[in-house]
Amino acid sequence: xxxxxxxxxxxxxxxxxxxxxxxxxxxxxxxxxxxxxxxxxxxxxxxxxxxxxxxxxxxxxxxxxxxxxxxxxxxxxxxxxxxxxxxxxxxxxxxxxxxxxxxxxxxxxxxxxxxxxxxxxxxxxxxxxxxxxxxxxxxxxxxxx
Amino acid sequence: xxxxxxxxxxxxxxxxxxxxxxxxxxxxxxxxxxxxxxxxxxxxxxxxxxxxxxxxxxxxxxxxxxxxxxxxxxxxxxxxxxxxxxxxxxxxxxxxxxxxxxxxxxxxxxxxxxxxxxxxxxxxxxxxxxxxxxxxxxxxxxxxx
Numbered sequence: 445x446x447x448x449x450x451x452x453x454x455x456x457x458x459x460x461x462x463x464x465x466x467x468x469x470x471x472x473x474x475x476x477x478x479x480x481x482x483x484x485x486x487x488x489x490x491x492x493x494x495x496x497x498x499x500x501x502x503x504x505x506x507x508x509x510x511x512x513x514x515x516x517x518x519x520x521x522x523x524x525x526x527x528x529x530x531x532x533x534x535x536x537x538x539x540x541x542x543x544x545x546x547x548x549x550x551x552x553x554x555x556x557x558x559x560x561x562x563x564x565x566x567x568x569x570x571x572x573x574x575x576x577x578x579x580x581x582x583x584x585x586x587x588x589x
Numbered sequence: 590x591x592x593x594x595x596x597x598x599x600x601x602x603x604x605x606x607x608x609x610x611x612x613x614x615x616x617x618x619x620x621x622x623x624x625x626x627x628x629x630x631x632x633x634x635x636x637x638x639x640x641x642x643x644x645x646x647x648x649x650x651x652x653x654x655x656x657x658x659x660x661x662x663x664x665x666x667x668x669x670x671x672x673x674x675x676x677x678x679x680x681x682x683x684x685x686x687x688x689x690x691x692x693x694x695x696x697x698x699x700x701x702x703x704x705x706x707x708x709x710x711x712x713x714x715x716x717x718x719x720x721x722x723x724x725x726x727x728x729x730x731x732x733x734x
Contacts, residue, residue, distance in 0.1 A: 445700065448700050448704050450717045454723045454724045499601065559592070559723060560592075562719065562722050563592065567719045575595035578603065578707045579599045582602040
């Protein structure tokens with residue numbers, strides 16, 4: 445319980461610090477940045493709405509609202525799924541990719557300052573392994589797969 | 590970066606699992622449960638709106654909406670601040686305390702199943718210490734104070 449509560453508090457404090465610094469310096473909401481990052485890493489730089497909901501803290505309706513705003517800002521476009529005519533992908537636009545590229549250095553510095561610089565290499569390894577194991581157990585993936 | 594991303598993913602996966610199980614078995618949103626928990630631990634079982642925003646992922650307007658719903662459900666009441674006539678506290682009601690008491694055992698079992706049971710004692714200690722240090726550095730508190 446102590447480890448879980450410490451993780452919750454650190455996550456909340458870090459999210460607030462990262463959100464503040466990203467909005468202050470790069471004028472982009474942290475939740476938009478995270479979606480751009482997920483899309484940039486995805487095959488074909490696009491993801492289904494459900495995949496985005498599964499990878500973030502958003503509910504499906506929250507993802508839809510969020511993507512609406514990002515489409516309006518030109519950072520994301522909706523692409524109809526070829527195999528499932530009712531389905532849509534959210535796809536990264538060139539403007540979205542550029543926005544991510546511009547905002548990344550400041551964001552990575554924030555993470556290093558508030559998180560990385562507080563950890564020894566051994567602590568960082570322990571956290572990376574333990575947290576990956578927890579995620580794998582919940583999502584049912586085989587560790588290392 | 591690996592430790593940070595693993596923490597983000599684990600937090601998202603755990604929050605989804607805990608939210609789902611709490612709503613399924615106890616019919617209460619995770620965000621409500623977390624506010625009840627914070628209020629229950631606070632001196633006088635009440636907190637200012639700003640203190641709630643600082644301890645959760647909510648924005649100030651998000652906290653206000655959330656507390657509105659909890660007041661309507663009878664779990665929380667608004668109490669005017671004696672020293673600052675414009676300020677309000679959110680205070681736990683007896684019904685809120687009872688709801689927290691009823692939901693806690695199932696929630697603690699969920700945390701143990703998805704988080705605690707995945708960690709060795711040493712990993713749990715490392716995570717608790719490292720995450721507390723990160724929170725303290727951001728919030729400016731002296732470690733151990």
